[in-house]
Amino acid sequence: MPAAKKHTPPTNATKQNTDSVPIMSLKNVSRYFGNVIALKDMSFEVHRGRVTCLLGDNGAGKSTLIKILSGVHQPSEGEMYIENKKTVFNSPRDSLDYGIATVYQDLALVPLMSIVRNFFMGREITRGFFPFYYIDFKKCSEIAQTEMQRVGINIRSPDQAVGTLSGGERQCLAIARALYFGTRVLIFDEPTAALGVKQSAIVLDFIKQARDKNIGVIFITHNSFHAHEVGDLFTILNRGQSIGNYTRSEITRAKLFDLMAGKVTKK
Amino acid sequence: MKNNSNSSTTQKDKTRPKDERVREISTFTKVLTRPEMASVGGGVIIFLIFGLTVGDSGMFSALGIINFLEPSAQLGIIAIAASLLMIGGQFDLSIGSMIGFASVCVAIMVGEFQMPIWSVVIITFAIAALVGYVNGILVVTTRLPSFIVTLAMLFILRGAALVVMRGITGRTQAYIEREVIEASFWGNLFGGRIGVDLFNKLAEQGIIDARASDGLALAQGIPISIVWCLVLVVLSTLILNRTKLGNWIFASGGDERAANNIGVPVKKVKIGLFIFTAISATLFGLLQVFSSASADTLRGELKEFEAIISAVIGGTLLTGGYGSTIGAVLGAVIFGVIRQGIYYTGIDADWFRVFLGVMVLLAVIFNNIIRSRATGSK
Numbered sequence A: 001m002p003a004a005k006k007h008t009p010p011t012n013a014t015k016q017n018t019d020s021v022p023i024m025s026l027k028n029v030s031r032y033f034g035n036v037i038a039l040k041d042m043s044f045e046v047h048r049g050r051v052t053c054l055l056g057d058n059g060a061g062k063s064t065l066i067k068i069l070s071g072v073h074q075p076s077e078g079e080m081y082i083e084n085k086k087t088v089f090n091s092p093r094d095s096l097d098y099g100i101a102t103v104y105q106d107l108a109l110v111p112l113m114s115i116v117r118n119f120f121m122g123r124e125i126t127r128g129f130f131p132f133y134y135i136d137f138k139k140c141s142e143i144a145q146t147e148m149q150r151v152g153i154n155i156r157s158p159d160q161a162v163g164t165l166s167g168g169e170r171q172c173l174a175i176a177r178a179l180y181f182g183t184r185v186l187i188f189d190e191p192t193a194a195l196g197v198k199q200s201a202i203v204l205d206f207i208k209q210a211r212d213k214n215i216g217v218i219f220i221t222h223n224s225f226h227a228h229e230v231g232d233l234f235t236i237l238n239r240g241q242s243i244g245n246y247t248r249s250e251i252t253r254a255k256l257f258d259l260m261a262g263k264v265t266k267k
Numbered sequence B: 001m002k003n004n005s006n007s008s009t010t011q012k013d014k015t016r017p018k019d020e021r022v023r024e025i026s027t028f029t030k031v032l033t034r035p036e037m038a039s040v041g042g043g044v045i046i047f048l049i050f051g052l053t054v055g056d057s058g059m060f061s062a063l064g065i066i067n068f069l070e071p072s073a074q075l076g077i078i079a080i081a082a083s084l085l086m087i088g089g090q091f092d093l094s095i096g097s098m099i100g101f102a103s104v105c106v107a108i109m110v111g112e113f114q115m116p117i118w119s120v121v122i123i124t125f126a127i128a129a130l131v132g133y134v135n136g137i138l139v140v141t142t143r144l145p146s147f148i149v150t151l152a153m154l155f156i157l158r159g160a161a162l163v164v165m166r167g168i169t170g171r172t173q174a175y176i177e178r179e180v181i182e183a184s185f186w187g188n189l190f191g192g193r194i195g196v197d198l199f200n201k202l203a204e205q206g207i208i209d210a211r212a213s214d215g216l217a218l219a220q221g222i223p224i225s226i227v228w229c230l231v232l233v234v235l236s237t238l239i240l241n242r243t244k245l246g247n248w249i250f251a252s253g254g255d256e257r258a259a260n261n262i263g264v265p266v267k268k269v270k271i272g273l274f275i276f277t278a279i280s281a282t283l284f285g286l287l288q289v290f291s292s293a294s295a296d297t298l299r300g301e302l303k304e305f306e307a308i309i310s311a312v313i314g315g316t317l318l319t320g321g322y323g324s325t326i327g328a329v330l331g332a333v334i335f336g337v338i339r340q341g342i343y344y345t346g347i348d349a350d351w352f353r354v355f356l357g358v359m360v361l362l363a364v365i366f367n368n369i370i371r372s373r374a375t376g377s378k
Ligand SMILES: Nc1ncnc2c1ncn2[C@@H]1O[C@H](COP(=O)(O)OP(=O)(O)OP(=O)(O)O)[C@@H](O)[C@H]1O
Pocket: A033, A036, A037, A038, A056, A057, A058, A059, A060, A061, A062, A063, A064, A065, A105
């Protein structure tokens, strides 16, 4: 892909020694669900203006990790830091308030509701005066339509129910929503899974644009081409534990592929 | 490829060319797909049936209309709450018992303890808020189905109503003196009637029926419960369709997990809805106690089902995430009209339940079709 050539690897991107303070980090975090160990003793960093790819087999704990960052789960053990300040997210709302937006693997859309209602769910733009605030549907619809168009989807009407959209259109809606609200950190949990070639390229392009705007990006994918195209840092997860961190300069796509396929287990 | 959108549209393109995949849908069809449309249709049919069969029997005189609108409005109030709660994805089976318990509390505090009505109203609403809060917190923390949790509350409150009433009065009924209610602004706020003078004037002019004895109107004004119901339906519709809170209610019932993950405070919304339901049940209780000047431990029995049925007839989905409070009130009116109409036709009143059952079945089947259309599943 031509876009890959434009990529300039960060000059100081050596492992654990990127730009100053990580925007978010996890220290020795474990997460248990009953007797299931989903994540064990995991340390992880998100850096401004870097794309961190989170790679690993099905059930490795990738989604669990990002759900801790987005406030859906709380760590069973260990701590989370935002710019070296210990922080606890009690709910996804806390994380969103901080400017962290997530494209969840299950997309977090409500099928019975319209595109515009889904787009602004929990973040509605209102107008009016106390206590009579009402949603500014005109403005919301315009933004939703424009943002959807930016990711390459021309929606018929912002009032269309999300349940009637195609799988790819839904994914694009979740992505457009995250791009709009994620001002500091963007988390993508397999965002290109249901996308066609054109939309995938657009999404990868947006990931690069977000990185250039100094946003910290986390990108989960099973596609080594996509990972290699945009990734600056790579963290490989296996059975709930990290089995290696790599920087872009340390790794080739073929090696990445082998790591993801589990052919090489240790660095 | 799934998303073969208009290829002339690039990311930067701000203009929106008309999408060739969009069929023009007329405003008429759009209105037809509103959730409450079925109940509007159903209502028209019901009115036609009774209008044609018993139209001249007095059912549609001023008094007859008020006679079926008053219970409909009372039912409408709890149907609005039940519908909002159902849209938010939960049920409350303790509505009827809450009505009974609130009625007992009010009648005892006013009738037996001679407490001022304003303080009784505040205390009773506070008790209701607490009951709603307990329902809500139990449902969201235990994650048990609200069906079970509020079924337990149904028994607890009904039992408590009996215990309190028997313990204090030794009977199962309590009375309040009418003068006490009529002398109080708060008594009139829940037990009064409006437009009595207007109705008497109309009777004088011969526009509506007058009593033979003194020439005053047969229909003594509009019961205040109708005003309450109208205010609530307007407010709830605006909240549901136009505000943040409304969006959160739809989201919480449509997909709880998605809503939570994207930052909707689902638990708070649900607890709030349970509180509102209990408060509405209490309002129902107050309206009945102050208009009848009495309370009974059996007040409100089966009202939870009537409220849910009204909501369902009004197009609210049992599975949550979709519905309208206008529909719920129309459902309550249909309910009242059928009950009254059957009385006027002289058919055995036992048929009422059969009729109702058929209505519910039709409504549920219809709602299901609407839902599949909205979600795109077949
Ligand atoms: N809420 C939960 N309750 C119980 N177990 C869970 C829960 N969430 C995740 N798990 C378990 O934790 C493990 C890690 O799950 P996770 O979803 O994080 O994997 P993943 O790396 O995202 O996999 P995939 O690539 O398939 O999306 C799995 O074994 C899963 O069964």
